[in-house]
Amino acid sequence: MDKRIVDFEAQVTDFLLEKDIRLEIGETRKSIDTPLRKLLRIFSGIEDPRVKGRTVYPIGCVVLLAFLAYLGGADSFIAIADFWGVPDMMRIYKRIFRMDALPSHDTIRRTIGLIDDKDFNDTVISVVIGALRNMRRVMKIEEPKTKLVSVDGKELRGTGVNPGTPEEIRNLQTLNVYDAYSGTFLFSEAIEKKTNEIPHAQKILKAMNLKGVIVTFDAMNTQKDTVKVIIDGKGDYCGGLKGNHSGIYEYALEYFDGKTLGRISKDPRRYCRTSEISHNQLEEREFFVHALTKKEKDGEFKDWAGARSIVCYRKHMIHNVTGKETSESRTYITSLSDTDLISYSIRAHWGVESNHWYLDTVMKEDELRTTDRNAALNISIMNKAILSLYKRFGELLNAKEKVSKKRIRLMFSWDYKGMLAKLLALFDEKTLRDALVITPRKPK
Numbered sequence: 478m479d480k481r482i483v484d485f486e487a488q489v490t491d492f493l494l495e496k497d498i499r500l501e502i503g504e505t506r507k508s509i510d511t512p513l514r515k516l517l518r519i520f521s522g523i524e525d526p527r528v529k530g531r532t533v534y535p536i537g538c539v540v541l542l543a544f545l546a547y548l549g550g551a552d553s554f555i556a557i558a559d560f561w562g563v564p565d566m567m568r569i570y571k572r573i574f575r576m577d578a579l580p581s582h583d584t585i586r587r588t589i590g591l592i593d594d595k596d597f598n599d600t601v602i603s604v605v606i607g608a609l610r611n612m613r614r615v616m617k618i619e620e621p622k623t624k625l626v627s628v629d630g631k632e633l634r635g636t637g638v639n640p641g642t643p644e645e646i647r648n649l650q651t652l653n654v655y656d657a658y659s660g661t662f663l664f665s666e667a668i669e670k671k672t673n674e675i676p677h678a679q680k681i682l683k684a685m686n687l688k689g690v691i692v693t694f695d696a697m698n699t700q701k702d703t704v705k706v707i708i709d710g711k712g713d714y715c716g717g718l719k720g721n722h723s724g725i726y727e728y729a730l731e732y733f734d735g736k737t738l739g740r741i742s743k744d745p746r747r748y749c750r751t752s753e754i755s756h757n758q759l760e761e762r763e764f765f766v767h768a769l770t771k772k773e774k775d776g777e778f779k780d781w782a783g784a785r786s787i788v789c790y791r792k793h794m795i796h797n798v799t800g801k802e803t804s805e806s807r808t809y810i811t812s813l814s815d816t817d818l819i820s821y822s823i824r825a826h827w828g829v830e831s832n833h834w835y836l837d838t839v840m841k842e843d844e845l846r847t848t849d850r851n852a853a854l855n856i857s858i859m860n861k862a863i864l865s866l867y868k869r870f871g872e873l874l875n876a877k878e879k880v881s882k883k884r885i886r887l888m889f890s891w892d893y894k895g896m897l898a899k900l901l902a903l904f905d906e907k908t909l910r911d912a913l914v915i916t917p918r919k920p921k
Contacts, residue, residue, distance in 0.1 A: 488618045500873055500912050502898045509894060512901035512908065513573050516604065517541050523600050526591040534580045539588045542570075542580070543856075544601075547863055548897070550890045552841040554589075554852075558582040565894075590852030597855045598665055601862045608903035609659050612869055615910050625657040625822060627829040628682070628694040630674045631836070633853055634843040649850050651857060652677045654685075655829035660868050662832070662861040667854050674698065679706050687712030691813070693826040696721065699810065701780050708783035708812065715788075715811040715822040722810075725787075728777050729808040733765060733789040741765045749820050758796045764820040765789040783812035790823055835864055839882050870900050873913070 502508050521537030543551075546560040561570050561579050571577060580588075613620070633649040652674050654664040668677050678698050687710030694703070699716035707714045718726045742748045742765065752761045767787050769778055778784045788809040795802050813819050836842040840860040847853050864882060871880040889896045902912045 499914050500899045500902060501914050502895075502902065502912055508898040508908075509569070509901060510572065512904050513541070513545075515904060516544075516901075517573065519604060520544070520600060523592060524596055526593065527588065533578075534576075534584065534588070536588065536592070538574050538576075539580060539585055540592075540597075540600075541573075543585060543589060544859060544863075545897070547840075547856075547859055548866075548889060548900070549893050550886055552844055554582040554586040554847070557585050569894075586847065586849060586852055589855050590849040592851075592855055594665075594667065594851060594854050594858065598858050601858055602661065602663060604904065605661050605862045605865045606659065608866060609661070609869060611903060611906040611909050612873075614906055615913055616915075621658060623689050623691060623818075625691040625693065625825050626663065626685075627655045627657060627826045628678050628692060628698055629653055629655070629826075629829045629833070630668070630697070631833045633845070633857060649853055650674070651854065652681070653829065653833075653861070654681055655832065657825040657828050659865070660828070660832075661865045662858075665854065665858045665861060667850065675700055675703065679703050682706045682710065685710070691715065691818075691822050693822050695826075701782070704784070704812070705782040713812045714783070715809055715813060715819060715826075718787075718808045718810055725777055725781070725810065726808065729787045729789070729810075732767060732787065733808065737767075738765055738789065741767070745816075747816055749816050751820070751824075754797070757798060758794050761793045762820075762824070763791045764816060764823065765791075766814075766816045766819055768814055778810075781810060784810055785814045786811050786819065788819055788823070832861070832864060835882055836860055839867075839886060840864065866900065866903070869903060873903075874899070 517537050519537075520540040521535060523536050523540060525532070525536040527536075542561060543557050546557040549560060551557050551560050558579065558581060560566060567579075570579065612618075630650055630652050633651065650668045652664075652666045652668050653662050655662050664681055666677055666681065668674055675698060678694070679700075679702060682692065682703070683706055687707055690710075690712045692707050692712055692714045694714070694716045696717040696719035699718060699722060704714050704716070718729055720726060742763070747766045747768070748764065750761070750763050752759065754760070765788065767789075769785055769787065774784065788811060790807045790809065791804065792806075793802070793804045809819075809823060811819055811822070813822065836857070840863070842857060842860055845853060845856060867882040867885045871882065871885055874880045874885070885896075899912075902909045
């Protein structure tokens, strides 16, 4: 892999190969109360849109209630209220918030629905980024010189509800920007129509500092104006090609014929191959890179700012149980020329798609039924943040085996206070440094 860009997960994996780590948490009540009050202060910084003087529950209280409940397995506003109604959790509630009465699920829904989504996103993501920063410092992991972000849309399937009528309305669509290094969704924005995803992406990218950043996206966002925004921002891009890219898509298909692929496969500067066993099947991937000539840049690709290469990606899969074989082939356009960096960029884009799958299967995002679209968007933002925390936390729970996000969610339901105390250590560098016990691995 190109030394300019290193995945955080790969860095942690290398760290764990050499060392055993464990989190040792002291008295549970103390280890929970202090960081929870710190989180309460952070969430209290969210601008309260409600009428002053007519509220009972502070904005930070309502957000933290929802955040902690979703950490523990809640998947609806009713579940949030039920979660805090449990006697053991009620004791924590009274201790932290210094109130006896719980807000109803309607109060929680209304409050979350009134919060500006951009303010909510910035605040919640700051908590995740802070945890990652603490973990990186304690484990002495350096940031890469080059970063990669992925742009992709997602549909919230439970939001197409128009109460009291048989009318079907379009589910809420969101545009998400995912940071591959941190495993964090940096931005989530609502879009009313799928076709509006393109200008939303361009607006977000214009607002970002793209210097030294690689931006990946699917074929929908492979647009001339989008790549110009990235190049003007001193970044690089790698985007998929499909039939909607008349001219260059056909050109790439015709160029990468069998004879050309055979010739490229003999040149290590233009070809790389990887293989791994994943999801109970062997996956073999090949990347064929063609550096655009001056004639091609001035001809077919003249309107594509910064274009330097076209890529053919082929994947062959063999199921370990059934023996079934499947293959697929895709083409890309990119401003990159280094083959290893191109292959990493294409593979890293799958991170945003796999996290969308986790949102549906682990966080049960599609089961959230609400007519309040802003509330649904804010819950989606929170779900993404919690998934990132699960991922980081899982790397510290057990150094000898991978702990899945689903398993972590179950562990929270079995021992909430114990698991919460360990996770909260991520939010304070000193606490994490004191709690982490790191010992060298004994050579086999």
